[in-house]
Amino acid sequence: MAGQLIREWTAIQQFPAATQEKLVDLLGKLKNENVNTLTILVMGKGGVGKSSTVNSIIGERVVTVSAFQSETPRPVMVSRSRSGFTLNIIDTPGLVEGGYVSDQVLETIKSSLGRFLLNKTIDVLLYVDRLDAYRVDNMDKQVVKAITDSFGKKIWHKAVVVLTHAQLSPPDALSYEEFFSKRSESLLKCVRQGARISKKDLQNFAIPVALVENSGRCNKNEHDEKILPSGTPWIPNLVHTITDVALNGKEGILVDQKLIEGPNANERGKLYIPLILAVQYFFVIKPIQKWIKDDIARETKPSWD
Amino acid sequence: MSSFAAPAHLLPLSTRRRNSSTNAVVSHISSSTSIIQCNLPSLAATSSSQNPKPSKSSPFLLNSIISPKSLAVSAASCILFHIAQPILSGSDSILNYSGGGGGGGGGSGGGGGNGGGEGGGFWRFFSPEAVAKDDDPQQEWDSHGLPANIVVQLNKLSGFKKYKVSEIMFFDRRRGSTVGTEDSFFEMVSLRPGGIYTKAQLQKELETLATCGMFEKVELETKTNPDGTINITIPFLESTWQSADRFRCINVGLMPQSKPIEMDPDMTEKERLEYYRSQEKDYRRRIERARPCLLPMSVQREILQMLREQGKVSARLLQRIRDRVQQWYQENGYACAQVVNFGNLNTKEVVCEVVEGDITQLLIQFQDKLGNVCEGNTQFPVIRRELPKQLRQGQVFNIEAGKQALRNINSLALFSNIEASIQPGGTVSFEHRNIKGLNRSLLGSVTTSNFLNPQDDLAFKLEYVHPYVDGVYNPRNRTFRASCFNSRKLSPVFTGGPGIEEVPPIWVDRAGVKANITENFTRQSKFTYGLVMEEITTRDESSHISANGQRVLPSGGVSADGPPTTLSGTGVDRMAFLQANITRDNTKFLNGAIVGERNVFQLDQGLGIGSKFPFFNRHQLTVTRFLQLKNVEEGAGKPPPPVLVLHGHYGGCVGDLPSYDAFTLGGPYSVRGYNMGELGAARNILELAAELRIPVRNTHAYVFSEHGNDLGSSKDVKGNPTEVYRRMGHGSSYGVGVKLGLVRAEYAVDQNTGTGAIFFRFGERF
Numbered sequence A: 001m002a003g004q005l006i007r008e009w010t011a012i013q014q015f016p017a018a019t020q021e022k023l024v025d026l027l028g029k030l031k032n033e034n035v036n037t038l039t040i041l042v043m044g045k046g047g048v049g050k051s052s053t054v055n056s057i058i059g060e061r062v063v064t065v066s067a068f069q070s071e072t073p074r075p076v077m078v079s080r081s082r083s084g085f086t087l088n089i090i091d092t093p094g095l096v097e098g099g100y101v102s103d104q105v106l107e108t109i110k111s112s113l114g115r116f117l118l119n120k121t122i123d124v125l126l127y128v129d130r131l132d133a134y135r136v137d138n139m140d141k142q143v144v145k146a147i148t149d150s151f152g153k154k155i156w157h158k159a160v161v162v163l164t165h166a167q168l169s170p171p172d173a174l175s176y177e178e179f180f181s182k183r184s185e186s187l188l189k190c191v192r193q194g195a196r197i198s199k200k201d202l203q204n205f206a207i208p209v210a211l212v213e214n215s216g217r218c219n220k221n222e223h224d225e226k227i228l229p230s231g232t233p234w235i236p237n238l239v240h241t242i243t244d245v246a247l248n249g250k251e252g253i254l255v256d257q258k259l260i261e262g263p264n265a266n267e268r269g270k271l272y273i274p275l276i277l278a279v280q281y282f283f284v285i286k287p288i289q290k291w292i293k294d295d296i297a298r299e300t301k302p303s304w305d
Numbered sequence B: 001m002s003s004f005a006a007p008a009h010l011l012p013l014s015t016r017r018r019n020s021s022t023n024a025v026v027s028h029i030s031s032s033t034s035i036i037q038c039n040l041p042s043l044a045a046t047s048s049s050q051n052p053k054p055s056k057s058s059p060f061l062l063n064s065i066i067s068p069k070s071l072a073v074s075a076a077s078c079i080l081f082h083i084a085q086p087i088l089s090g091s092d093s094i095l096n097y098s099g100g101g102g103g104g105g106g107g108s109g110g111g112g113g114n115g116g117g118e119g120g121g122f123w124r125f126f127s128p129e130a131v132a133k134d135d136d137p138q139q140e141w142d143s144h145g146l147p148a149n150i151v152v153q154l155n156k157l158s159g160f161k162k163y164k165v166s167e168i169m170f171f172d173r174r175r176g177s178t179v180g181t182e183d184s185f186f187e188m189v190s191l192r193p194g195g196i197y198t199k200a201q202l203q204k205e206l207e208t209l210a211t212c213g214m215f216e217k218v219e220l221e222t223k224t225n226p227d228g229t230i231n232i233t234i235p236f237l238e239s240t241w242q243s244a245d246r247f248r249c250i251n252v253g254l255m256p257q258s259k260p261i262e263m264d265p266d267m268t269e270k271e272r273l274e275y276y277r278s279q280e281k282d283y284r285r286r287i288e289r290a291r292p293c294l295l296p297m298s299v300q301r302e303i304l305q306m307l308r309e310q311g312k313v314s315a316r317l318l319q320r321i322r323d324r325v326q327q328w329y330q331e332n333g334y335a336c337a338q339v340v341n342f343g344n345l346n347t348k349e350v351v352c353e354v355v356e357g358d359i360t361q362l363l364i365q366f367q368d369k370l371g372n373v374c375e376g377n378t379q380f381p382v383i384r385r386e387l388p389k390q391l392r393q394g395q396v397f398n399i400e401a402g403k404q405a406l407r408n409i410n411s412l413a414l415f416s417n418i419e420a421s422i423q424p425g426g427t428v429s430f431e432h433r434n435i436k437g438l439n440r441s442l443l444g445s446v447t448t449s450n451f452l453n454p455q456d457d458l459a460f461k462l463e464y465v466h467p468y469v470d471g472v473y474n475p476r477n478r479t480f481r482a483s484c485f486n487s488r489k490l491s492p493v494f495t496g497g498p499g500i501e502e503v504p505p506i507w508v509d510r511a512g513v514k515a516n517i518t519e520n521f522t523r524q525s526k527f528t529y530g531l532v533m534e535e536i537t538t539r540d541e542s543s544h545i546s547a548n549g550q551r552v553l554p555s556g557g558v559s560a561d562g563p564p565t566t567l568s569g570t571g572v573d574r575m576a577f578l579q580a581n582i583t584r585d586n587t588k589f590l591n592g593a594i595v596g597e598r599n600v601f602q603l604d605q606g607l608g609i610g611s612k613f614p615f616f617n618r619h620q621l622t623v624t625r626f627l628q629l630k631n632v633e634e635g636a637g638k639p640p641p642p643v644l645v646l647h648g649h650y651g652g653c654v655g656d657l658p659s660y661d662a663f664t665l666g667g668p669y670s671v672r673g674y675n676m677g678e679l680g681a682a683r684n685i686l687e688l689a690a691e692l693r694i695p696v697r698n699t700h701a702y703v704f705s706e707h708g709n710d711l712g713s714s715k716d717v718k719g720n721p722t723e724v725y726r727r728m729g730h731g732s733s734y735g736v737g738v739k740l741g742l743v744r745a746e747y748a749v750d751q752n753t754g755t756g757a758i759f760f761r762f763g764e765r766f
Helices: A009-014 A017-032 A050-058 A102-116 A138-150 A155-158 A176-194 A234-246 A257-261 A272-297 B040-046 B121-126 B199-209 B271-290 B297-310 B317-329 B378-385 B397-410
Strands: A036-045 A076-082 A085-091 A124-130 A159-164 A207-210 B023-029 B033-039 B062-066 B151-153 B160-171 B177-179 B197-198 B215-218 B219-222 B231-237 B246-251 B338-343 B348-353 B362-368 B419-425 B426-433 B440-447 B459-466 B478-490 B507-520 B524-540 B572-585 B588-590 B592-610 B618-629 B642-653 B663-665 B680-682 B685-696 B699-709 B731-742 B743-750 B755-762
Touching: A009 A017, A009 A076, A009 B151, A017 A085, A017 A234, A017 B699, A036 A050, A036 A102, A036 A234, A050 A076, A050 A085, A050 A124, A050 A159, A076 A102, A085 A102, A085 B033, A102 A138, A102 A257, A124 A138, A138 A155, A138 A176, A155 B271, A159 A176, A176 A207, A176 B663, A272 B592, A272 B618, A272 B642, B033 B317, B040 B507, B197 B199, B199 B215, B199 B231, B215 B592, B246 B297, B271 B338, B297 B317, B297 B478, B317 B338, B362 B378, B642 B663, B663 B685, B699 B743
Parallel strands: A036 A085, A036 A124, A124 A159, A159 A207, B160 B231, B246 B348
Antiparallel strands: A076 A085, B023 B033, B033 B062, B151 B219, B160 B177, B160 B197, B215 B231, B219 B231, B338 B348, B419 B426, B426 B440, B440 B459, B459 B478, B478 B507, B507 B524, B524 B572, B572 B592, B588 B592, B592 B618, B618 B642, B642 B685, B663 B680, B685 B699, B699 B731, B731 B743, B743 B755
């Protein structure tokens, strides 16, 4: 990363004035807390709108998005700086491949992280899913589990659950709010299960939920800001949530060799090998030898012997 | 001889051809047959003359044929044991006998047997059928030429005629009745109804009967028949002695035969008494000197019972006792044991003298294909150490020990051979067996389909085997082996789970050297330890070295970024490690069913030598119990017991674990009902199995249940091949099966998918 020139976040100018104002406000808040860099990792299943969300936050088409070929082949880091503040967003490929959580993708993500930000921290994880999915299944849990296994449970301290396709009309007999709370609750429950967050840990892991609508047909308010059906402009809202999480006092996830390579099972217990060997000799081989001796002694001798 | 005064004890009176020693011959001919042979020369000689039915005590000859190996070199080695030494030599010329050539087991070294011979004394009693009848009955016979139905004295018969005997009868004078043909006396005569005999033969027969000790008085009368044949009646008075209430069995083998002193007919009464007294004293001393015999108390008590029930000791009773004693010896493998005499008759005690067949000398001989004695290559100690103790000098010969010796020697697979061959198919091989006569061997072969470009499919093997590391005289049985090897196997690590499209295979090539020492504790229990140095190369389908497994992408493409195949990450690993394996196996066949237990512990200890300095401790413990669920009687043709097999296998590794050394789950020797590796590849595994075997006719049917589990350690294999190839990491199965010869046919249900399938497999699961 060092060699790569960080581009000025010019696209921020593209946002409506009201949004710009709020964003600058939030960045100022971060700077006040002495946070000069914000690194956001975006993860989730494929085709849920991760890349679009990244584009929306940056305000420009930094990551190619196409409606049908939803795959981002490899992780991409987008970095923008503005008046001494750097924003890094890492977009990743969908974690589900052919109906299974792909370890391979996880490996790629981790190794990319190693390249992008070795010995730096991940400040926020955006766990992206769609609002307009009606059901959570085992796959969601597997995805969460895979993320937890790779980055540790503590990454959920720094997580925001992002629900895309927020502009929807809920199925009959449900209000938008009801639908949203049901959906987010079930997803959060799934996350808690997948991340093995116990009931008593619940307070510790308050995972906020943010809504996103990346579509160009997104409704806008009088300030030309994209708004949610509730009327809230979602980009400032999202960035606000991100800022909150970034500043929630919990430590970010340090990207080090260990994280990238995962726990090296080959190294585990190596020191104890001499001890293990001694135990095997005295408590396995020796007893078996004794049994053999006993066998020989006990052997029913043929009558002629 | 017609009046036979029963003395206080019976000693052989005249020429007694007896051999209390044994010839045991083990020969190893041209590596295809081994023969062990016990020659009882006297018996061989006598019984070989003409027995209508095979005598119980005929010399036995065992031919055990091991799979014949065709040898290019015909320098055959043959080993022969000759265990004989006339122990009585020097005492008297009559006790010098020559080894009977009977049986003729590949030309034993014994001298020529002189068949028949003068049987006499009580000995005849026990081998009555040995009476020589020199020529076969001829078809032509002469009519007696006398009026019918008259009784003719034996000495009135013509010496020139051949009489045809149509009937033989024994007449018991004491009971005043004829005895049935089932009576044991009928064993005593060699005459058979329908046979044709001369007067001399009949006289000899009578003499034999008279001297056998069974009868106080015996005669032979003939009666003429109208058709020219004769009937023979043998009136007799059975010998009886006073009743006895003690029984003693002594082993008189290896004892010099006391020589009977001729009784002078002119002895005075006093001298006679003196004579009897001295004889009695001699006999007592003899009893004292005799070694105790092997006959167990239970049989002795049985005999005592017989004596008590009977009251007077009669010849028939002695015959029955003899039969009972000999039966026990036969049943227990003492094939050479013989009751030779009953002594101390007319006292309260019956003394049964047994020659148990002591081995007096052990000779090892080599024979060529034709059975001629030749010089062998194998050193004698190599053979000698395989002989059970029971077959050593001074022991009683036992046929089971002989069989054991035979098995042991056959299992040495001794044959001296130097051979080299080139086959057009592409195999060059050579072998040098039984080097220095110490059964060391050097074997090598190289196979390739194309010698001009051999790197493609070169398969080689070179092995040197060096038995008796601790010396051939040392009972410790350790064998040193050194070998170069290579192998190519399909890795079960890179196998897909259920419903996964074909996973591109990975071949694991191993080539290296191995040196180890095997210590055999028993036939089945052993301890092997040694050093292995090998190079492992992993290749894809097209034989290119591949550092990672391949995986099929959802799009259908193949990506070569699967789990790493080697520790080094290059596709080629080199490593040196120590390997130890201890096997404790006390399983045995019980009427065809395996019972017992088997424990195997195997350890690979990395030394940190090789690519990426591999340091690891890879271990496996297998415990298998074959529990007999019912007590059954052991014996041929008896049904086997139902058996419950419990099996557990733990495998684990601490330290560096390349994927080719990961433990795989699933497969016929892991969890049945799944393919090899279908359940996963892990760092630690546990497999449990239970199988119940129910005997059905002469085979068995079984039900089983098995489970394999990765203990959550699949992720501890680099690249997690279990997950990459969508495997469960654990699984159970159950099923039923039947054993058909070597093949197992089984129906196994895999519980992950709930589907079943029929499998046919060779060999045993456990």
